[in-house]
Amino acid sequence: MSSAYTNKLLMIDLSRESFETLPVSNDLKKDFIGGKGFGAKLLYDMVLPETDPLGKDNVLMFMTGPLTGTMAPAMRGCVVTKSPLTGIFLDSYFGGSFAPEIKYAGYDGLIIKGQAKKPVYIWINDDTVEIRDAWHLWGTDTLKANEQIKTELNDDTIKIASIGQAGENQVLFALVCCEYNRQAGRGGAGAVMGSKNLKAIAIKGSKLVSIHDPKRFTKACATAFKELEASPDVEAFRVAGTAASVDFANETGLLPHKNYQNGTFSKASKLADKGQARHLWLGSAACMGCPIRCSKIGAIRSGKYKGTITDIIEYESAALMGSNLDISDIRAVAHLTKLCDLYGMDSMSCGNLIGFAMEACEKGVIPSPQGISLCFGNIDAAEYLVHAIANRTGELGMLLSKGVKQASEEIGITAIDLAVHAKGLESPAWGPRGVSGMGLAYMTTDRGGCHQRGFTVTYELSGEWKGAPLDPLSPKGKARMVIALQNYSAGRDTLVNCDFGSYGISDDTYAELLSAATGQKTDPATLVETGERIWNLVRCFNLAQGLDPKKDTLAPRFVNEPLPDGPSKGHRISAEDMDYMRQEYYQLRGWDKKGIPLDKRLNQLRIAYAGHHK
Ligand code: SF4
Structure with missing residues (x-):
């Protein structure tokens, strides 16, 4: 076949x-x-x-x-x-x-x-x-x-x-x-x-990919293309990629500023789509065969870094290398991001770490490297650290190359409070204090601090999930939503579809594409169930590798320090809120109170590995 x-x-x-x-x-x-x-x-x-x-x-x-x-x-x-x-x-x-x-x-x-x-x-x-x-x-x-x-x-x-x-x-x-x-x-x-x-x-490669039912598949592809064309969200990605999210995150108080101390930045719009279009963009670009074309090609057209070829500065890099470091010059952010790309280093983690180091230095927790004024807003200091980390040079470069969790633990207790990560993965650029469901997503994500498998922000700010009211600041009702989104995204990640495609292509069309291409009969519910199977299997893997479920937690900053600005000013996700969401999450997942998957649920999901991790 x-x-x-x-x-x-x-x-x-x-x-x-x-x-x-x-x-x-x-x-x-x-x-x-x-x-x-x-x-x-x-x-x-x-x-x-x-x-x-x-x-x-x-x-x-x-x-x-x-x-x-x-x-x-x-x-x-x-x-x-x-x-x-x-x-x-x-x-x-x-x-x-x-x-x-x-x-x-x-x-x-x-x-x-x-x-x-x-x-x-x-x-x-x-x-x-x-x-x-x-x-x-x-x-x-x-x-x-x-x-x-x-x-x-x-x-x-x-x-x-x-x-x-x-x-x-x-x-x-x-x-x-x-x-x-x-x-x-x-x-x-x-x-x-x-x-x-x-x-x-x-x-x-020179081989063709076979299709089980070419006529049916061609029809499903035509439907998918039409759905993408009809989606206003997809059109927004085509025009501005994720760069427009800078203004959105700033207005909603979720933008990291100065190592996530604040949720707004007065110069945020300079980092957003209009600032990028003015200083960088020349045209659109796309991954192979993608009609969305969310990416850009461009060059820095003026100033110190003039001539550098660049592309769109995605929201995460714009925020973590920009607002998080108190840097508003998008050309400097493009330069720092390009350095990370060339060295082959995650600009999200790197921006998070430089923010950590700047705050630690300003608060006297670590000394400044000789000849460097390591403080927020200092572009040259940020560049110094990018080179030092990538090449693992100097005491600070060596330390930060280990990631924010390990670096903070080696410095000591005062630094641990400044480290913003979940399970060792540096947090993305969506501060969760105004959207507690996002906090639960970070706490429970299978690879550590990640926003892409349970992005609750739009639902929480709209005040509604599947027709039921939702208070973004309350811990209640978050577990069900986060689990549904996690299972959904894990199911979609079996296709390895781009997240942005999901803003246009319907669940039925994805299932039809899969059925027609493989001959394996599929429907949207099967994709979600597969996602749940994968989520549980990965949990078993992580426990087997020594994950302590107590690490289903948030960075101290989000738990202990009320947000000082923005629409959710004064809010934090307390230890009690975390405990409420965690227990509800474990129960709905079919895990025990310590976060271990129970045999009953594993058997239902045909995961034949119960006990492997115990
Ligand atoms: S596949 Fe995704 S990331 Fe690539 S161009 Fe299309 S929308 Fe953008």
Whole structure:
């Protein structure tokens, strides 16, 4: 039966310098669909408790979804591994054209294990796999490595995933750059790649993706394109990407300012879409086959950084490298973000860490590095730290390269109160004190502080969830909403669809695309149930890896310090509020009071691993 699955995974062992293909079982497809689901199941099976994330026994996977590389709009890929930053599950998503090329080479995913003895890159040309020397690439940035490999292989249509110096140096929040400006950004997958001495993966494929029922699939694609065109939200992404969120977050008091001390910034609009259009943007850009085109190409057109090629500064980077550091010059923010991209380092975590260091220095918790005035608003100090962290130079650079949790713990108790993260992943740019459901989402997210799997903000501020009233400041009614959103997003992440596509394409259309492409009958409820299965399996994985459920908590700042400004001024998420939401969440999930999944729910979800983690 023809299907959009290739039914093969390519496994490469860098220690043995060997490779093999593994079959994709029908059970894996039925219960986990693809993308995050495949990654979660394989990680659970392959990575034993106590595995060192930066050791040879960790695996690094590049997974596609069944619709990746087809005509279905806005599909992407994901990296799955055990995170060196958090010590738990990590899935990190990337757009561009690298993931479709995996399909065209004939694979549903790549699994890299072992450790090369010296720097290498992998060259996959359909069925031919070579492990090549990369000494001459070591020390290059992400884009230079990309360019040099294309020159070396004499083919600029090859697709490349690479790391920069941050990945080589095993900065714990190093990223994987997948072609230009498309990164698997969060959680340190680039450090895992660096620990394997793997500079890059180059791939080229010549195979077509089969479709089970082409006529039905073409019709479903036409529906999806029409739904995207009809959506005002999608149109807003096309015009301004996520940059317009800066003004929205500022007006609602959710924007991080000065290491999340405040929720508003008087100069926020300079960082938003209009400021970016004036100083940076030249035209629109898109991931392969995406009609939304949320991205931009541009260049800094004036001032100190004039001439730097840049693209849209996404909301998260604009906020964490901008308002969070009290910097309002979007050209400086673009410069700092570009440095992070070239070094191959997550600009969200980096902005969070620099904010932490600036506050710690201003409060006398740490000294300023010699010759540097480490204070909010100082662009040169921020740039100094970007270089120091990526290269792991100087005492402070070394310390901050370990992430905000570890850095604060090494400094001591006064620093721990300033560190803003959940389970070790630096928090995103949505302060939760005015939207307690977002707080619960951070507390319970499977990879640590993340806004993309349970984004409650719009529901909470509209005061309604599924027709029932919702008070954004109250802990009540939040668990049900967060669970529903988490299951939904985990289900969608099996397709590896772009989140922005969901603003237009209906649930029925996604299910129809999947059914027509694979021949596997699906409906929206099955996708959500699959999401719940994955969420529980990942919880089991995290517990097996040593996660203490007491870490289902928020940063001290959000619990102890009332918000000083904005519409929710005076509010915080108290320990009692957290406890209320946590217990309701555990109960509705079918977990015990300590946050351990109960056998009954695991059995209902056909997770045959009950007891594995105990
Ligand atoms: S909406 Fe933007 S990020 Fe998403 S697939 Fe399209 S171009 Fe890529």
